[in-house]
Amino acid sequence: MSAAATYDLGKLHGGLRLPAEKSVATAGQILRAPIPDQLVLPLTQHVGNPSQPIVSIGEYVLKGQLIADTDGSLGAPVHASSSGKIIAIEPWPVSRRYGDTAPCIIIECDGQDQAIETSEIIVDYTRLDPDSLLQKILQGGIVGLGGAVFPTAQKLMQAVTAPLDYLILNGVECEPYISCDDMLMREYAHDVLCGAQILMHALGLPHCQVAVESDKPQALIALGEALGEMDDKRIVLKQVPTIYPSGGEDQLVQLVTNKEVPTGGLPTDVGCVVQNVATAAAINRWVSHGEPLICRVTTVTGEGVVKPVNVLVRLGTTVADIITLAGGYTDQANQLVIGGPMTGKSVSTDRVPLVKATNCVLVLVDAIGEANAKPCIRCGECAEVCPIQLLPQQLYWFSCADNEAKLREFGLTDCIECGCCDLVCPSHIALTSDFRMAKGRMRELADEKARAKRARQRFETRNLRVLLEQEQRDEELAAQKETAREIGPEAIRAIVARARKKPAGDQDEDK
Amino acid sequence: MEFERRDAPFVTPATNVPAIMREVLYALIPATLAYVWYFGPGLILNFMVAALFCVAGEAAMLRARGRSVEAGLADCSALVTAALIAFALPALMPWWVTATAALFAVVVAKHLYGGLGFNIFNPAMAGYVVVMIAFPLHLNLWAAPDMGDLDYHYLTLLETARYTLTGTFPDYLSFDAISRATPLDTVKAGLRDLRTFEEIRVNPLMGDFGGRGWEWIGNFTAVGGAWLLIRKIIRWQIPLAVLTGLLLPSGIAYFLEPSIHASPSFYLFSGGTMLCAFFIATDPVSAATSNKGRLIYGLGVGFLIYAIRRWGSYADGVAFAILLMNMAVPAIDYLTKPHIVGHAKTPGKSQ
Numbered sequence: 001m002s003a004a005a006t007y008d009l010g011k012l013h014g015g016l017r018l019p020a021e022k023s024v025a026t027a028g029q030i031l032r033a034p035i036p037d038q039l040v041l042p043l044t045q046h047v048g049n050p051s052q053p054i055v056s057i058g059e060y061v062l063k064g065q066l067i068a069d070t071d072g073s074l075g076a077p078v079h080a081s082s083s084g085k086i087i088a089i090e091p092w093p094v095s096r097r098y099g100d101t102a103p104c105i106i107i108e109c110d111g112q113d114q115a116i117e118t119s120e121i122i123v124d125y126t127r128l129d130p131d132s133l134l135q136k137i138l139q140g141g142i143v144g145l146g147g148a149v150f151p152t153a154q155k156l157m158q159a160v161t162a163p164l165d166y167l168i169l170n171g172v173e174c175e176p177y178i179s180c181d182d183m184l185m186r187e188y189a190h191d192v193l194c195g196a197q198i199l200m201h202a203l204g205l206p207h208c209q210v211a212v213e214s215d216k217p218q219a220l221i222a223l224g225e226a227l228g229e230m231d232d233k234r235i236v237l238k239q240v241p242t243i244y245p246s247g248g249e250d251q252l253v254q255l256v257t258n259k260e261v262p263t264g265g266l267p268t269d270v271g272c273v274v275q276n277v278a279t280a281a282a283i284n285r286w287v288s289h290g291e292p293l294i295c296r297v298t299t300v301t302g303e304g305v306v307k308p309v310n311v312l313v314r315l316g317t318t319v320a321d322i323i324t325l326a327g328g329y330t331d332q333a334n335q336l337v338i339g340g341p342m343t344g345k346s347v348s349t350d351r352v353p354l355v356k357a358t359n360c361v362l363v364l365v366d367a368i369g370e371a372n373a374k375p376c377i378r379c380g381e382c383a384e385v386c387p388i389q390l391l392p393q394q395l396y397w398f399s400c401a402d403n404e405a406k407l408r409e410f411g412l413t414d415c416i417e418c419g420c421c422d423l424v425c426p427s428h429i430a431l432t433s434d435f436r437m438a439k440g441r442m443r444e445l446a447d448e449k450a451r452a453k454r455a456r457q458r459f460e461t462r463n464l465r466v467l468l469e470q471e472q473r474d475e476e477l478a479a480q481k482e483t484a485r486e487i488g489p490e491a492i493r494a495i496v497a498r499a500r501k502k503p504a505g506d507q508d509e510d511k
Numbered sequence: 512m513e514f515e516r517r518d519a520p521f522v523t524p525a526t527n528v529p530a531i532m533r534e535v536l537y538a539l540i541p542a543t544l545a546y547v548w549y550f551g552p553g554l555i556l557n558f559m560v561a562a563l564f565c566v567a568g569e570a571a572m573l574r575a576r577g578r579s580v581e582a583g584l585a586d587c588s589a590l591v592t593a594a595l596i597a598f599a600l601p602a603l604m605p606w607w608v609t610a611t612a613a614l615f616a617v618v619v620a621k622h623l624y625g626g627l628g629f630n631i632f633n634p635a636m637a638g639y640v641v642v643m644i645a646f647p648l649h650l651n652l653w654a655a656p657d658m659g660d661l662d663y664h665y666l667t668l669l670e671t672a673r674y675t676l677t678g679t680f681p682d683y684l685s686f687d688a689i690s691r692a693t694p695l696d697t698v699k700a701g702l703r704d705l706r707t708f709e710e711i712r713v714n715p716l717m718g719d720f721g722g723r724g725w726e727w728i729g730n731f732t733a734v735g736g737a738w739l740l741i742r743k744i745i746r747w748q749i750p751l752a753v754l755t756g757l758l759l760p761s762g763i764a765y766f767l768e769p770s771i772h773a774s775p776s777f778y779l780f781s782g783g784t785m786l787c788a789f790f791i792a793t794d795p796v797s798a799a800t801s802n803k804g805r806l807i808y809g810l811g812v813g814f815l816i817y818a819i820r821r822w823g824s825y826a827d828g829v830a831f832a833i834l835l836m837n838m839a840v841p842a843i844d845y846l847t848k849p850h851i852v853g854h855a856k857t858p859g860k861s862q
């Protein structure tokens with residue numbers, strides 16, 4: 001039995017050992033959230049273009065029914081997570097980095113939870129060739145559930161074009177508070193490993209590594225047992241040290257393979273495909289059980305809720321609905337974060353729905369006092385912990401000076417916004433936030449440059465066109481002259497005479 | 512429910528600048544005790560004068576520059592500067608000399624360069640060098656360490672205070688009666704007079720492994736430094752590099768020809784070596800910023816101290832060594848940029 005975890009690992013620079021804050025939420029089992037009265041399903045729950053609704057208001061939909069489909073470009077379809085009536089397709093508050101609302105399909109649930117017929121959609125994937133299997137995964141609406149929400153099928157399609165050596169399942173989950181993957185591995189180890197088998201088949205890879213952080217012994221045991229039952233020697237468990245941010249995709253690749261993902265590149269550039277364990281489980285649910293991505297495990301936690309829990313929740317359930325499962329807010333609750341404390345996004349209202357990306361709903365109690373930043377004392381602590389080995393203090397300096405060239409030289413675009421530097425800065429400088437904005441400015445600038453370039457190109461094309469036309473005219477004129485010369489003086493005289501006569505004739509006509 | 516919005520991360524940093532500066536001040540307590548033990552209460556008086564003028568200068572400059580005076584003073588960095596100035600100066604010092612050093616440090620070296628975080632030079636050392644040039648006589652007045660066996664008059668607290676305030680000694684004492692050569696001076700002069708180090712060591716001012724008294728101040732300073740290392744206020748790179756930079760050349764010279772060179776331990780345990788290694792060179796603002804850069808910076812400081820003590824005209828070289836290396840910091844930082852993960856390893860190839 002290949003159940004034991006192995007240890008040979010590469011090294012990561014810096015990182016932080018953070019207090020886990022996970023034990024409360026992992027004390028019990030995964031709760032199953034009840035069907036809410038209303039589901040709010042954003043059309044964009046993934047990286048890429050919004051999906052297009054294919055249902056109309058008033059229509060009755062079944063659980064698992066396709067309600068919005070991709071337009072063929074990068075994206076993922078959306079399915080109804082319970083049965084009921086479509087009552088609106090309208091903007092609704094969501095958790096995103098830019099903008100506060102997004103178009104959503106709103107379903108009024110009938111409480112029946114009636115599902116579509118699945119017998120036709122379940123396939124024996126081993127009989128499918130990899131391409132058809134990828135197409136199949138595409139239809140399941142599956143996206144990376146670790147938080148990146150890149151459409152899984154398209155990520156895999158991209159990956160198979162490169163020579164691959166590794167398939168890594170990411171069960172690291174290194175951010176404090178979040179424990180949904182831990183609980184998923186404990187309770188759905190079989191789904192995770194079956195998902196790994198499907199992925200191996202789709203990618204044509206003969207082995208798979210499942211990386212789990214060392215602070216999740218129970219998950220490791222559960223996976224080990226399931227693996228023992230399945231007796232699949234191709235799958236190997238790897239224990240990685242508990243250091244934030246070892247669960248970042250590129251960081252995990254570095255840990256498992258000791259290879260650095262090149263700047264601006266993808267893990268596939270060093271022969272790796274990384275998939276979150278929850279994604280693997282979702283793939284199995286879809287391929288082997290006909291259940292598209294309509295629910296996920298989410299951690300509801302923080303000092304701002306009474307009883308932190310992990311819940312299996314239908315996508316589209318709002319935060320407000322789910323908070324009650326955690327015993328409601330405590331009196332001190334004053335900050336709502338979707339995601340973890342290091343990289344999550346704070347939202348202003350609990351009306352936002354839980355979506356494919358929502359691995360954690362974090363309610364915090366003490367909003368940290370308004371940024372009272374002191375000047376940088378160049379202590380270098382930030383550089384010490386930066387997993388990318390950047391010099392945040394220098395980046396900060398250049399970002400204050402708005403020196404784009406230096407920012408590039410010092411690797412701003414390589415910053416993964418992990419937040420490590422913020423946490424150790426004695427001057428309490430909001431470095432990560434600053435870098436986020438600097439990146440934004442850089443992108444804007446790049447856009448502007450691109451626009452300017454396009455404008456210049458258009459201008460130059462126009463000039464060229466004018467020039468060409470002019471040349472053409474000149475040539476025609478020359479040609480005419482040539483003809484005129486060829487026909488000789490008489491003919492010219494004849495033409496001139498004709499021309500002289502003509503105005504007179506015109507005048508005649510005018511009269 | 513509605514909530515306020517903020518930007519990630521949502522975790523309060525564990526440390527802050529005032530806490531760091533306070534730790535540095537606490538870490539100086541052992542050295543202070545040793546210093547007062549051997550050289551009397553002058554250090555405390557000097558610290559009070561320096562603190563007064565550092566804080567006043569800082570407040571005035573903060574106001575002039577339109578910054579929050581409270582927030583600026585709260586970081587305690589002016590007090591650290593004051594403490595380092597007090598440690599650098601001889602224990603007997605008229606107040607105006609100390610005040611000059613303090614004001615130059617804070618007003619010119621710190622705030623005219625942009626304030627905390629922007630100063631190129633270590634403010635305390637800049638202030639010290641200015642008074643060293645402006646008041647050479649006062650800066651040479653080192654008393655003998657109180658070892659209990661030297662035939663020497665030690666000033667009482669009152670007499671010390673009087674000297675601090677007025678710059679005059681009690682009538683029955685003269686400058687020369689008080690002034691003693693420091694061990695560094697003794698060795699330098701002795702070696703120049705072609706005596707061997709063993710011969711020089713017979714001098715009652717010389718101790719077991721450094722200068723008498725000085726060696727114990729050095730030990731206690733190192734204890735404070737160790738505390739800073741344990742508390743992770745400073746990292747090991749700079750102290751180790753400074754000591755290595757001093758130990759290597761002195762060790763080699765002593766190994767090759769022990770009679771005409773001072774022993775390496777004498778270099779380490781006399782003058783301001785330990786203070787420099789743990790408290791002065793480790794000032795993050797004016798030091799190199801990457802770990803590799805700090806090793807180079809520290810080695811440079813250590814070697815320059817050796818060079819100045821051996822060949823220079825000043826007895827101790829700490830202040831000049833620091834200021835010279837401060838100037839080299841931009842170059843060091845430029846040359847020691849760490850390899851960014853995911854970039855080509857050979858410099859220049861990374862995009």
Ligand code: SF4
Binds near residue numbers: 376377380393396421
């Ligand atoms: S941790 Fe903060 S104060 Fe220290 S070097 Fe980095 S940015 Fe500057």
Ligand code: SF4
Binds near residue numbers: 389421
């Ligand atoms: S946020 Fe960026 S600069 Fe800061 S530690 Fe993380 S990767 Fe480094």
